[in-house]
Amino acid sequence: MRIAVGSENPVKREATERATAALNATVATEAVDSGVSEQPMTDAETRKGARNRAERALAAGDYDLGVGLEGGVTSLDDDLLLTMWAAVTDGETVGVGGGPRLLLPDEIAERVRAGEELGPVMDDVVGAENVARANGAAGVLTGDLVNRESALRHALAGALGPFVTDYY
Template identity: 65%
Template sequence: MRVGVGSTNPVKLSATESALSAIADAPVVEPVAVDSGVSEQPVGERETAAGAENRARNVLDAGEYDLGAGLEGGVAEVEAADGLFLTMWAAVTDGDRLGRGAGPRLRLPDAVATRVRAGEELGPVMDDVLGIDDVAEKQGAAGALTGGIVDRERALAQAVAGALGPFVTDRYE
């Protein structure tokens, strides 16, 4: 089985491999550069989830894959709590079925949220705040905001695992 991941980000590739490792005869996972069809900084659950779905579908259009996986990070206001939250969505499709899963939501510090609300992208803001480059390809905001308890790869792997539900169980039929 071949699975294409709609990104060349090594963290997204590793997260997908991690989620799929529990499957017998774990599939080959390959990065595929595709467009998300959403803004560089998705805002809201709907736009973030749509980016993941678009990436998953675009993978299948880009090559001969059994499954397309898309992962998207964004920011969202949530009804249950004040503040701006980091959110993560994953989608997996075989062209007919579509599975969706989400990772944890993490409240952004006010100083970070203010800059993101003003139009800056979360990744570069976190790079600036932390004084390091390419946080998104390392621990991610999730790792920085939890002191490493949950890093970006593990958070995204949980989202992918949730999206795999329709493909690993018959509970969705």
């Protein structure tokens, strides 16, 4: 089985490889556009980005499945939460799954609400570069109890449901 993940981010590739290890799949990356803003601000926009990436990754080559992984934020009451969505498609069926939601600290939430992207904000807060290509905001905010790869992997595991069970 050949799977394309719609991103060249190594964390997204690793999450896909780990989530699909039991399928004996070969995972490739395809640089595709999410079709949503750089900083998705709602669950709906983040899910749409994941689905767009999955569809575009599948269309980019000779693949059995396309995978889209998208991180964003969502408001709940007065809080802003980090959220992750995954989508998988074979061109006919689409599976969707969500990852954990993590409350963003006030300082970070205020900057994101003001229009900054979460990735560069996290880089600034921790004094590092490319946090999104490492443990991610999830890892920073949980002391690596959950990191970006594991959060994306669990979202993807949920999205794989229609392809690994008969319940859908």
